[in-house]
Amino acid sequence: MTDRPHDVPPATVLVIDDNDSNRYVLTSWLQRAGHLVSAAATGAQGLTLVDVPPAALPDIAIIDVCLPDMSGFEVSERLKDDPRTAHIPVIQISAAAVSPDDHAEGLRRGADAYLDQPVDPGELLATVTATLRYARARQRAEKLARRLFALNKGTLDVYSAGDFHSFAAAATRGAADLLSCPASAVFLSPEAQAVHTMADGPRASSRIHSADPGLLERLAAAPGLHHGTGVAVSRIGHRRWRSLLPDDHLDGDVAIAVSRTKRDRPPICLAVPATALHSADDEQLFQQLANASALALEALRTYNEEHALGLALQRSFLPKELPTVPGVDLAFRYLPASEHAEIGGDFYEAVQTVNGLLLAIGDVVGHSVTAATVMGEVRHALRAYAIEGHPPHHILQRLETLLAQSQPGITVTLCLVLVTPGERRLHIANAGHIPPLVVDPRDGPRFHTPHGPLLGLGLPHPPPTILDVAQGTRLLMVTDGLIEVRNASLDATLDDLRDTVAEGPDDLEDLCDLLLARFGQNKNDDIAVITALFT
Numbered sequence: 001m002t003d004r005p006h007d008v009p010p011a012t013v014l015v016i017d018d019n020d021s022n023r024y025v026l027t028s029w030l031q032r033a034g035h036l037v038s039a040a041a042t043g044a045q046g047l048t049l050v051d052v053p054p055a056a057l058p059d060i061a062i063i064d065v066c067l068p069d070m071s072g073f074e075v076s077e078r079l080k081d082d083p084r085t086a087h088i089p090v091i092q093i094s095a096a097a098v099s100p101d102d103h104a105e106g107l108r109r110g111a112d113a114y115l116d117q118p119v120d121p122g123e124l125l126a127t128v129t130a131t132l133r134y135a136r137a138r139q140r141a142e143k144l145a146r147r148l149f150a151l152n153k154g155t156l157d158v159y160s161a162g163d164f165h166s167f168a169a170a171a172t173r174g175a176a177d178l179l180s181c182p183a184s185a186v187f188l189s190p191e192a193q194a195v196h197t198m199a200d201g202p203r204a205s206s207r208i209h210s211a212d213p214g215l216l217e218r219l220a221a222a223p224g225l226h227h228g229t230g231v232a233v234s235r236i237g238h239r240r241w242r243s244l245l246p247d248d249h250l251d252g253d254v255a256i257a258v259s260r261t262k263r264d265r266p267p268i269c270l271a272v273p274a275t276a277l278h279s280a281d282d283e284q285l286f287q288q289l290a291n292a293s294a295l296a297l298e299a300l301r302t303y304n305e306e307h308a309l310g311l312a313l314q315r316s317f318l319p320k321e322l323p324t325v326p327g328v329d330l331a332f333r334y335l336p337a338s339e340h341a342e343i344g345g346d347f348y349e350a351v352q353t354v355n356g357l358l359l360a361i362g363d364v365v366g367h368s369v370t371a372a373t374v375m376g377e378v379r380h381a382l383r384a385y386a387i388e389g390h391p392p393h394h395i396l397q398r399l400e401t402l403l404a405q406s407q408p409g410i411t412v413t414l415c416l417v418l419v420t421p422g423e424r425r426l427h428i429a430n431a432g433h434i435p436p437l438v439v440d441p442r443d444g445p446r447f448h449t450p451h452g453p454l455l456g457l458g459l460p461h462p463p464p465t466i467l468d469v470a471q472g473t474r475l476l477m478v479t480d481g482l483i484e485v486r487n488a489s490l491d492a493t494l495d496d497l498r499d500t501v502a503e504g505p506d507d508l509e510d511l512c513d514l515l516l517a518r519f520g521q522n523k524n525d526d527i528a529v530i531t532a533l534f535t
Helices: 020-032 043-049 072-081 100-108 121-160 164-179 215-221 238-244 280-317 369-387 392-406 490-503 508-519
Strands: 012-016 036-040 060-064 090-094 113-116 183-188 194-199 206-210 230-236 254-260 268-273 328-335 346-353 356-364 412-420 425-431 437-440 444-447 465-468 474-478 527-534
Touching (some): 012 043, 043 072, 060 121, 100 113, 113 121, 121 164, 121 280, 164 183, 164 194, 164 268, 164 280, 183 215, 215 238, 215 254, 230 238, 254 280, 328 508, 346 369, 356 369, 356 474, 356 527, 392 412, 412 474, 474 490, 474 508, 508 527
Parallel strands (some): 012 060
Antiparallel strands (some): 183 194, 183 268, 230 254, 328 527, 356 412, 412 425, 437 444, 437 474
16 A cells, blocks of 8 residues: 555645544555645635645645535535636545435536545555546646647748748747747848847747857757758757857756758757656657748748749849830839739830830739749730831730740730820720820820720730820829729729829829829839820
């Protein structure tokens, strides 16, 4: 009886019994088996002993049914109704309430086991062992479920981060939430800046500081990862950790998870107090979060590289300046989308041809490097066809053929306006684009709505509409990035655009500035604007 079972570590046991002799005997048996015991003579005293911080709560309670102030059933119910103590298993004992109905009531009201007195010491200790084994297995399963949920959330957070700073915050907070402890991390940003982040605990906001660029490689050497790929966990002593990161907030020895997904790429490092890893499950979850963070950062780094390449490609396709044409004043604006928006296919062009000045504005449907590439292809072909002297609808037809052969499935909106300055005549051919706004000095602004199909559908394109305009007429051509607003009618925003132009300044440069200020803020698409004044 003095040997403690080997399959269950010692526990802290709360014994509530008003009989001094029973309480002494139960305490003696439990202590000889290696358990720690706290004892109470009444229900109220027993409930006081569980009004403590979570770390000080007993592992199991043995409660006599017949107590002087309340029944043991009521004590059990109170323990089970309180979220702080609901996990504590309860063994009811009684010398008087020994009928099957008593047993059923006790189990119904919260007991995990029920023993009749006098009880054999071997049976009592075996019941304590079995009840603890089951309770601890359940607690491990619940803890693992909570941590798997935290791992899933942390993984989603790092993958959904739109920029490096939000990624770093999500990864550090994810480690703190996963292991319910303070956490630190070291990353190298896509711009090759080393940062050190800290979170004081679960659900805490993170702080970010600059770090030594060589720190990550030194940390990777600690678990033997060096320049290899994979994920590894190791322990670092407190002094060594402080020498690496003097300003870090983690106390004591530190556990680090270092992960690298590709050779010659910088690793990432997550760090928590070594005491936070209580089991092999904790270490494996910690590794999985580190690996997910490394993959997410690699995806973000790759996206940034491709995005920068796409933007450079896109900008290289746009004209640096517009031609000078007698009788026509021109102004243009091009506003790229926000830094983290997808690459668009918006473009504009102004080409002096044998037939006059050709103005063009268009948009490749979609957002990707492919859209930017197609935009460049269409723009170069457009210039070539225009310089050859083809009229607008023939240019559209040739572009239709080009797309069918080289980019099947891609569609493009494109509006062409051929200006013959001497006659102040406009030849407008619109392939599914936002209609151009013609601002007559007497009649005011009106949208030129006739249009043909989008490019890329394989449909024929009608001849252009010819408009003779008065001196002082202005023309406005825009891409949809200027006027599209989520959850707003396109017709309403077009009306707003028309009214803004009607009330706006006559000067083309001032008008462009007004339109960008009025419509171009916080947009997730590129914006192109061309304005012309016929003098």
